[in-house]
Amino acid sequence: MSYLPCELHCHTVHSDGDFTVAGLQKAAAEDHLSLIALTDHNTSSGFEEVDQSIVPVLKGIEWTTYFGHMLVLGANDFVDWRDAEPDNIDEKMKAVRAAGGVVGIAHPFQDGSPLCTGGRWEFNVRDFRNVDYIEVWHEAFSPKNTENDRALDMYTRLLDEGYRLAAVYGRDWHRPAAAERHWGCTYLHFDGGAATPEGAKKAIRLGKTVASTGAKFIFRVHRLGKTYGLGSTIPRGNAIFSFFTDLHSREKNAGRETIEYKTIKIVTNGGKTALETRCDTRHERLRLERGHWYRAELWGDVDGERKILAVTSPVYCE
Numbered sequence: 001m002s003y004l005p006c007e008l009h010c011h012t013v014h015s016d017g018d019f020t021v022a023g024l025q026k027a028a029a030e031d032h033l034s035l036i037a038l039t040d041h042n043t044s045s046g047f048e049e050v051d052q053s054i055v056p057v058l059k060g061i062e063w064t065t066y067f068g069h070m071l072v073l074g075a076n077d078f079v080d081w082r083d084a085e086p087d088n089i090d091e092k093m094k095a096v097r098a099a100g101g102v103v104g105i106a107h108p109f110q111d112g113s114p115l116c117t118g119g120r121w122e123f124n125v126r127d128f129r130n131v132d133y134i135e136v137w138h139e140a141f142s143p144k145n146t147e148n149d150r151a152l153d154m155y156t157r158l159l160d161e162g163y164r165l166a167a168v169y170g171r172d173w174h175r176p177a178a179a180e181r182h183w184g185c186t187y188l189h190f191d192g193g194a195a196t197p198e199g200a201k202k203a204i205r206l207g208k209t210v211a212s213t214g215a216k217f218i219f220r221v222h223r224l225g226k227t228y229g230l231g232s233t234i235p236r237g238n239a240i241f242s243f244f245t246d247l248h249s250r251e252k253n254a255g256r257e258t259i260e261y262k263t264i265k266i267v268t269n270g271g272k273t274a275l276e277t278r279c280d281t282r283h284e285r286l287r288l289e290r291g292h293w294y295r296a297e298l299w300g301d302v303d304g305e306r307k308i309l310a311v312t313s314p315v316y317c318e
Helices: 021-030 045-049 089-098 147-160 197-206
Strands: 003-010 035-038 057-065 068-073 102-105 133-138 166-170 185-189 209-212 216-223 226-228 237-246 259-268 272-278 283-288 293-302 305-312 315-317
Touching (some): 068 197, 133 147, 166 197, 166 209, 185 197, 209 216, 237 259, 237 293, 259 305
Parallel strands (some): 035 057
Antiparallel strands (some): 237 283, 259 272, 259 293, 293 305
């Protein structure tokens, strides 16, 4: 499967990061990331220094406002962020998408003032069809990072309301970090197996994404002789879920926390568990219900505390 590890939220000296652009790319290559997005605060000036031969880079910007931070990836034209306000954000998002960009909500439950003014999402989105993805996990993985729990709850609620959004991880990478912290990645699906900026946008738009501590964790669904991947719409009825789980992928990134992988869950509407099985399970049967969405979650223990360790974007039952 052509799912490759990417980091979609990075900063350099062009805003508040410590990396030069070349230094960030070198760090990404050393971390065996297949692609990164350069998302400096309110500027894309660093993209002029990118060397695509080091590691592919998707041009982006993090709109940094008093009402929240919004990630804009791959827009072909400038959309002015300076007059973005709570009640005009839908029009701004539409303009970004009309310019070929994808729209992401960054760390919706990050601490706000006085620690990070504007860091918490407070825009009044009227139609979440204007949003392509949400950072369901942000920064280091830890049982103490409760903002991630709330972000995943928000994501679940929006899926229940009928919106089709991709789930991603955002390291919010500003500088080299101490080895004891545990960093994740977003796995994106690339046609043909090579990571490209346009391929990254396509994967996000199609919902072919996985937010993970590092383990590679993907599923497909087999129904009536056809095979469906993440983001697909599937006829209702009995289906077979096939799991691909590589627990050792990116194992070198493990911090000092002790992580034990335990189970796989299939989660559906309302955040309810439709099925739970061992983490080394390859195939399970499940009946798909009309109007339901189904995502897979990999669960385990972090220093003895039960936590979610990977989450896929869903498939949808027509």
